[in-house]
Amino acid sequence: MRIRVVGAGVMGRGIAQWAVTAGHTVELGDARRESVDEAVAFVRQMLDRAAGKGRLGRAEADDAARRLVPLDAPDAPGDGVELVIEAVLEDLAVKTELFRRLEEVLPATAVLATNTSSLPVTRIAAGLREPERLIGLHFFNPVPLMKVAEVIPGARTRPGLAEELAKTVRASGHAAVTVADTPGFLINHAGRGLVTEALALLEERAAPVEAVDRIARDVLGLRMGPFELMDLTGLDVTSKVIDTIWEGFRYSERLRPSFLTPNRVAAGLHGRKTGEGFYRYGPDAPEPAPEPPVTGDARRAVRVAGTGPHARALREALAANGAA
Ligand SMILES: NC(=O)c1ccc[n+]([C@@H]2O[C@H](COP(=O)([O-])OP(=O)(O)OC[C@H]3O[C@@H](n4cnc5c(N)ncnc54)[C@H](O)[C@@H]3O)[C@@H](O)[C@H]2O)c1
Incomplete structure (x- = not known):
């Protein structure tokens, strides 16, 4: 799957590492271009370390590193993107603005997921043209080690999307729990x-x-x-x-x-x-x-x-x- 991770901070880089290790291709973008470079270097180092410790084959680690694609801008056009995972600043206006932009530049079929820890998924979605495309996907720090993610359908999320996303998460090595869009989730x-x-x-x-x-x-x-x-x-x-x-x-x-x-x-x-x-x-x-x-x-x-x-x-x- 081709995934775009937006936000290359603590969580974004962990999510990127998890996804490339699971075999996905990951585009990584951030408002600060330097954050992307730092994150790419960090993920490579983590993959190297995993290979050094024998937790990952050397060829597998190299392939995973190659699947990480740095972006110059988080809203660059992305034809093949199937899933976006947003991990930017915890601010409703910032997240809504970003998703509105991504709605315009990415295929209409791309699923939009937010890693918010505490904002209501329903409220982030309310600012979009197509709120049914948006869903919560909440990881924990450090992502590769904390092997669980909450899947959070909002009030207008397309029926069936939570199960599809949970399936992708499980196939990528993490447990997935579908929970209600209540404060703090579960x-x-x-x-x-x-x-x-x-x-x-x-x-x-x-x-x-x-x-x-x-x-x-x-x-x-x-x-x-x-x-x-x-x-x-x-x-x-x-x-x-x-x-x-x-x-x-x-x-x-x-x-x-x-x-x-x-x-x-x-x-x-x-x-x-x-x-x-x-x-x-x-x-x-x-x-x-x-x-x-x-x-x-x-x-x-x-x-x-x-x-x-x-x-x-x-x-x-x-x-x-x-x-x-
Ligand atoms: N840190 C945690 O333990 C944790 C756990 C689960 C969820 N979260 C959530 O994940 C999200 C990110 O948290 P973090 O700890 O990785 O933060 P962070 O500060 O480490 O990283 C945020 C990144 O987003 C970038 N950014 C800010 N605004 C942007 C925009 N408009 N477009 C593109 N990039 C932008 C920043 O440059 C920065 O690199 C937040 O919503 C947070 O609540 C954090």
């Missing part, structure tokens, strides 16, 4: 239980960030804790998702954003990308404090202080799980 909505709750625990000073992360890893069995995750995603990005989901659900108290995030964002404490978030990064970062040795049951090594409702709920959950 996975980011579910993530509020972790992220919003963790910030509420911090507001209540129930436990230091290291302890909350440790509970998430040792008790819930997650690969990383909520604060480690926010530092990876970037608090600037996460705080927008938190706000949009809260607004989308009509200011539900359950999803109320923490008062801690706007100031941290303004201070540049975004996480890994700025060198400091809930933790510090880079050569000057302090060594992580040694965690108390765990003997026997790991769940007994964590303590939750604080008297607020979130701290109480967490203590109860730990007790129910057999922790001291």
Whole structure:
């Protein structure tokens, strides 16, 4: 299949890598031409590394690299394009404007997919001449490793399109789940239980960030804790998702954003990308404090202080799980 990926940032380059590895030809465009060059170099490096580690044959990696076609402009004419995956700035007006342009220059049969994390698919489509062509296709970072994508039909998406797109995604090696066009879709909505709750625990000073992360890893069995995750995603990005989901659900108290995030964002404490978030990064970062040795049951090594409702709920959950 010939796919055009627009937006060559973190997500666009991951999506491009995933698609060329799966055998598709990928045109890659961005408003900044330099971003395309950087992304092409990045994808080549990733493919090389995969070949070096034996996860991909050398010839396969070279073929995949050759299937990546840099574009001078994201709205260049593209006769054979069957699917567009948009991964530009998270802004309704920017996305709508781009899709209107792509509607004009690409074949009428091309499917238009948006990788938005939090904007309603239906609203992006509402700005188009043919809203039935548009659908959500939401990947997770890093795309090649996070092997799932949400397929999100909007209110006017052509019937049957979600199944067709899910089939393409599965044939390309990722799981596909079709979900409703609700705020945060499925996975980011579910993530509020972790992220919003963790910030509420911090507001209540129930436990230091290291302890909350440790509970998430040792008790819930997650690969990383909520604060480690926010530092990876970037608090600037996460705080927008938190706000949009809260607004989308009509200011539900359950999803109320923490008062801690706007100031941290303004201070540049975004996480890994700025060198400091809930933790510090880079050569000057302090060594992580040694965690108390765990003997026997790991769940007994964590303590939750604080008297607020979130701290109480967490203590109860730990007790129910057999922790001291
Ligand atoms: N970062 C994540 O973890 C993540 C996960 C899932 C979905 N998303 C979504 O993916 C999209 C992209 O996010 P990202 O993290 O890759 O951002 P990013 O800032 O790394 O990349 C965005 C790219 O889009 C380009 N761009 C901006 N406006 C453009 C336009 N009008 N036309 C063409 N190119 C344009 C920028 O030059 C930049 O290279 C957003 O909608 C975001 O919400 C992000």
